Amino acid sequence: MFSFFKKKSPLVEVQSPAVTSARPVAQPVAATPPPAITSSPLPTQPEPAPAPAARQGWMDRLKAGLRKTGSSITTVFTGTRIDDDLYEELETALLVADTGVKATEHLLQDLKRRVKEAKATEPSQVKTLLADAITDLLLPLQKPLTIGDHQPTVIMVAGVNGAGKTTSIGKLTKHLSDEGLSVLLAAADTFRAAAKEQLAVWATRNTVEIVSQQGGDPAAVSFDAVSAGRARGRDVVLVDTAGRLPTQLHLMEELKKIKRVVQKADSTAPHEVLLVIDGNTGQNALAQVKAFDDTLGLTGLIVTKLDGTAKGGVLCAIAREKPIPVYFIGVGEKLEDLETFNAREFALALLS
Numbered sequence: 001m002f003s004f005f006k007k008k009s010p011l012v013e014v015q016s017p018a019v020t021s022a023r024p025v026a027q028p029v030a031a032t033p034p035p036a037i038t039s040s041p042l043p044t045q046p047e048p049a050p051a052p053a054a055r056q057g058w059m060d061r062l063k064a065g066l067r068k069t070g071s072s073i074t075t076v077f078t079g080t081r082i083d084d085d086l087y088e089e090l091e092t093a094l095l096v097a098d099t100g101v102k103a104t105e106h107l108l109q110d111l112k113r114r115v116k117e118a119k120a121t122e123p124s125q126v127k128t129l130l131a132d133a134i135t136d137l138l139l140p141l142q143k144p145l146t147i148g149d150h151q152p153t154v155i156m157v158a159g160v161n162g163a164g165k166t167t168s169i170g171k172l173t174k175h176l177s178d179e180g181l182s183v184l185l186a187a188a189d190t191f192r193a194a195a196k197e198q199l200a201v202w203a204t205r206n207t208v209e210i211v212s213q214q215g216g217d218p219a220a221v222s223f224d225a226v227s228a229g230r231a232r233g234r235d236v237v238l239v240d241t242a243g244r245l246p247t248q249l250h251l252m253e254e255l256k257k258i259k260r261v262v263q264k265a266d267s268t269a270p271h272e273v274l275l276v277i278d279g280n281t282g283q284n285a286l287a288q289v290k291a292f293d294d295t296l297g298l299t300g301l302i303v304t305k306l307d308g309t310a311k312g313g314v315l316c317a318i319a320r321e322k323p324i325p326v327y328f329i330g331v332g333e334k335l336e337d338l339e340t341f342n343a344r345e346f347a348l349a350l351l352s
Helices: 052-065 067-078 084-096 101-118 123-141 165-178 195-206 218-231 249-265 283-296 314-321 343-350
Strands: 153-159 183-188 209-211 236-241 272-278 300-304 326-330 338-340
Touching: 052 067, 052 343, 067 084, 067 123, 067 343, 084 101, 084 123, 101 123, 101 314, 123 314, 123 343, 153 165, 153 218, 153 249, 153 283, 165 183, 165 195, 165 236, 165 300, 165 326, 165 338, 183 195, 183 218, 195 209, 209 218, 218 236, 218 249, 236 249, 249 283, 272 283, 283 314
Parallel strands: 153 236, 153 272, 183 209, 183 236, 272 300, 300 326
Antiparallel strands: 326 338
16 A cells, blocks of 8 residues: 555535545655655544555565666675776666666766765765765655545546556556545547456456446547546546557647547646656656657656666656656556655665
8 A cells, every 4th residue: 555645535524515625644754755645634633654564565575676777786886995996887887777877977976975075985885875866866756646636636647558557547546446535437548459448457346437438539538537527526537548659649649639628628637647657668768758748748657667677777867857756666566566656765775
């Protein structure tokens, strides 16, 4: 379960269904991850934080997932001297991990400053300081997804085929449902065969409603779903769009159409536009972020398949060149393998 993921629940009963509010998120203590979902505050007692053991289990999976990326970086610090050779080896390791030129240059400059200020004399100290530098670089990506300011909160999800878009929607639906939030799914991926069936499986598994049309227009499906979500008082409408490459300009234009039509159903929507990217694709993932942001105006990212990749440094590249919030990261196929992104956790797992 997402850490500090709180249920949307009114404090008192009201007669008018037009007035809804959400319970506040419990304030995390030091060194704990941010809330996965924040809600409009009401004066009520905060709920207790989740057991540390649950988050520790996530950290263990994250460390295992980032092992291939981190091993080439951590071997740099096995020597006994802090010299130019160490920094050159570190530069190579960061580039190999798809950290990108700009982020690598930034980290090396920041690291050298920290080493000088700390008067570090051991490579192991440099490793600790690098974790601090990576944390600070990634902090702009650490932001909670907000649910509750609008009813329904309309979330439009995009991504290329194979990135894990529909699976991520299913996992997110499960977490939302477990917290008592009512979810409506829109099967607007009418481009890919069996996409509707895949989403329907998640809808059945999570006992949520789904709006779909056999061979229907994706924009029309999205419009119907948002309209239905408003009429039925749902908390969240998740719109699954068709996977496409950013080079497929006619399909990217279709995404723009879906967004425009959704706005006709709700002038404030979509409230979130998420892109699901595959962590294995490295610098190509950064190119996807730039292209989809230019088309849709992204509000957040879900980074999947970080387990087993040697290109986990791409998050640093995103932070330096296109700092769009990373709401969730995934390290496997299981439900618990999708979690909220925390900059410090990621940096420590990367260099563990």
